[in-house]
Amino acid sequence: MSEGTITTGTETIAELRALSEIIKNSIDRIERATAAKGLSLPSPQTPFTPESEAARSLPEVAEAGALIVSAATQLSTLVRPGPMTMFEMAMQFHVCTALRVAIEVHVPEILRDAGPKGLHVREIARQFNVDSRKLARILRLLATNHVFEEVDIDVFAQNRLSSILDSGKTIQSLLKNPDTKWLGSPGLCSIVAHITDEGMKISSYLPETLLDPEYGHSVSPNKAAFHKAYNTKSDLFQWLEEPGNESRLARFGTAMEGSKSMSPPNAILGGFDWAGLKNGSKVVDCGGGVGTQAMALFRSYPHLRFVIQDRPPVIEHAVQYWNDLIPDAVTAGKVELQGHDFFGPQPVKDASVFLLRVVIHDWPDDFAVKILRRLREAATSETKLVIVEQIVSYACEEVGVGAHSGALRAPAPLLPNLGQAASAVYYTDMQMMICLNAQERTESHFRELMERGGWKVVAVHYGAPFALNAHKIVSVPL
Numbered sequence: 001m002s003e004g005t006i007t008t009g010t011e012t013i014a015e016l017r018a019l020s021e022i023i024k025n026s027i028d029r030i031e032r033a034t035a036a037k038g039l040s041l042p043s044p045q046t047p048f049t050p051e052s053e054a055a056r057s058l059p060e061v062a063e064a065g066a067l068i069v070s071a072a073t074q075l076s077t078l079v080r081p082g083p084m085t086m087f088e089m090a091m092q093f094h095v096c097t098a099l100r101v102a103i104e105v106h107v108p109e110i111l112r113d114a115g116p117k118g119l120h121v122r123e124i125a126r127q128f129n130v131d132s133r134k135l136a137r138i139l140r141l142l143a144t145n146h147v148f149e150e151v152d153i154d155v156f157a158q159n160r161l162s163s164i165l166d167s168g169k170t171i172q173s174l175l176k177n178p179d180t181k182w183l184g185s186p187g188l189c190s191i192v193a194h195i196t197d198e199g200m201k202i203s204s205y206l207p208e209t210l211l212d213p214e215y216g217h218s219v220s221p222n223k224a225a226f227h228k229a230y231n232t233k234s235d236l237f238q239w240l241e242e243p244g245n246e247s248r249l250a251r252f253g254t255a256m257e258g259s260k261s262m263s264p265p266n267a268i269l270g271g272f273d274w275a276g277l278k279n280g281s282k283v284v285d286c287g288g289g290v291g292t293q294a295m296a297l298f299r300s301y302p303h304l305r306f307v308i309q310d311r312p313p314v315i316e317h318a319v320q321y322w323n324d325l326i327p328d329a330v331t332a333g334k335v336e337l338q339g340h341d342f343f344g345p346q347p348v349k350d351a352s353v354f355l356l357r358v359v360i361h362d363w364p365d366d367f368a369v370k371i372l373r374r375l376r377e378a379a380t381s382e383t384k385l386v387i388v389e390q391i392v393s394y395a396c397e398e399v400g401v402g403a404h405s406g407a408l409r410a411p412a413p414l415l416p417n418l419g420q421a422a423s424a425v426y427y428t429d430m431q432m433m434i435c436l437n438a439q440e441r442t443e444s445h446f447r448e449l450m451e452r453g454g455w456k457v458v459a460v461h462y463g464a465p466f467a468l469n470a471h472k473i474v475s476v477p478l
């Protein structure tokens with residue numbers, strides 16, 4: 001063996017030890033932090049509920065957990081033979097497909113009442129007339145990825161991860177009309193179904209799209225991989241509203257709702273001084289969907305008034321949503337639901353805050369700037385713009401990229417951006433690219449974009465690790 005090889009081997013062992021040390025220390029931190037609060041991590045067998053995630057929501061636990069995930073994935077790449085890592089990475093799409101099968105065949109709903117003993121796959125397959133031998137192989141792949149548990153040969157039980165896919169609907173209602181699955185469900189099964197259905201199909205067109213001389217360099221939201229996959233000229237939002245896509249639209253709406261559970265409860269409340277706004281101040285939630293975020297703000301800050309704006313079909317759902325949950329809010333004039341295209345002139349001229357949550361990432365730069373300018377035109381000198389999004393970090397040291405204000409960076413030998421522990425932002429960035437030619441952005445990119453839109457960034461608040469859309473960028477008129 002050459003000296004060089006010996007040195008490299010020693011370095012790899014040293015890296016493995018450093019990674020295992022990070023894991024060990026982080027487990028100690030989790031133990032101390034949870035004990036101090038009298039909380040414990042839920043077992044992998046207990047069904048998921050947002051409340052049962054309380055221990056993981058503690059900032060110390062979230063940070064230690066991120067270091068563990070980052071170190072464990074890096075460690076596994078060091079010990080597994082490279083060709084196997086590459087082969088398994090390339091085959092990950094089978095896991096996505098298997099998740100979609102489980103949802104379409106309603107396995108989580110069937111297993112909900114079976115308890116820890118589970119059900120034989122023949123019983124599971126019988127309810128919706130699926131081939132049980134094929135289903136067993138599909139569920140085994142998932143169980144190998146810790147979704148469902150194979151408690152005995154061909155017998156599968158629900159576990160915590162698989163319970164996340166449960167729509168909460170009864171088998172009877174799903175047998176009668178499977179399309180009702182998405183309506184009023186907690187939303188995570190809708191997100192997973194949307195990603196593993198439309199998302200996966202669209203994604204497979206990305207290489208051809210990139211190499212197409214017309215589409216490859218396009219920054220139009222009408223010339224992305226989505227348009228090749230579904231042979232349409234409409235943008236994703238228009239397409240979802242076209243006849244024939246009713247079920248997809250319902251699923252997408254619930255999916256956006258479900259994305260809430262990937263942030264700590266009430267994440268919208270932190271990082272901006274809502275309480276400090278004067279009595280009667282108007283918060284305009286542009287592209288606000290049905291107004292879930294505005295509702296969380298409304299409940300905590302009753303001294304504020306809200307305008308929720310979105311496309312007219314979405315506002316129709318919003319009317320129903322508010323009527324069902326807080327009917328008085330609209331009738332008392334505290335909340336206004338307004339059909340509005342954010343590319344057109346902004347009708348509200350006395351806003352204290354314009355809120356854009358998970359909107360800018362849907363649009364390429366030039367379109368995002370148009371949205372920002374429309375708000376700037378309608379802003380007073382006191383108006384604040386609050387953007388709630390994810391923020392991209394580079395996978396290397398960030399030297400010379402301008403002010404960065406508090407993103408969690410990992411210690412060596414971990415990847416500086418926390419590697420796999422931060423992967424959600426890179427996945428959603430791809431999702432934006434394939435669907436809309438849009439993107440997630442770095443902090444410097446946001447600063448540049450705001451300036452083009454007539455705004456100046458005055459504060460950036462980074463949310464907890466593992467939280468989706470928990471960062472806030474606060475700007476004032478330039």
Ligand SMILES: C[S@@+](CC[C@H](N)C(=O)[O-])C[C@H]1O[C@@H](n2cnc3c(N)ncnc32)[C@H](O)[C@@H]1O
Pocket residue numbers: 237256257286287288289290292293309310311314340341342343356357358359362
């Ligand atoms: C990713 S969703 C975010 C919804 C909401 N802000 C939230 O955080 O849950 C983007 C929203 O932008 C809306 N939207 C898309 N194009 C729009 C337009 N031209 N004018 C107004 N809203 C639009 C969509 O209908 C959708 O509700």
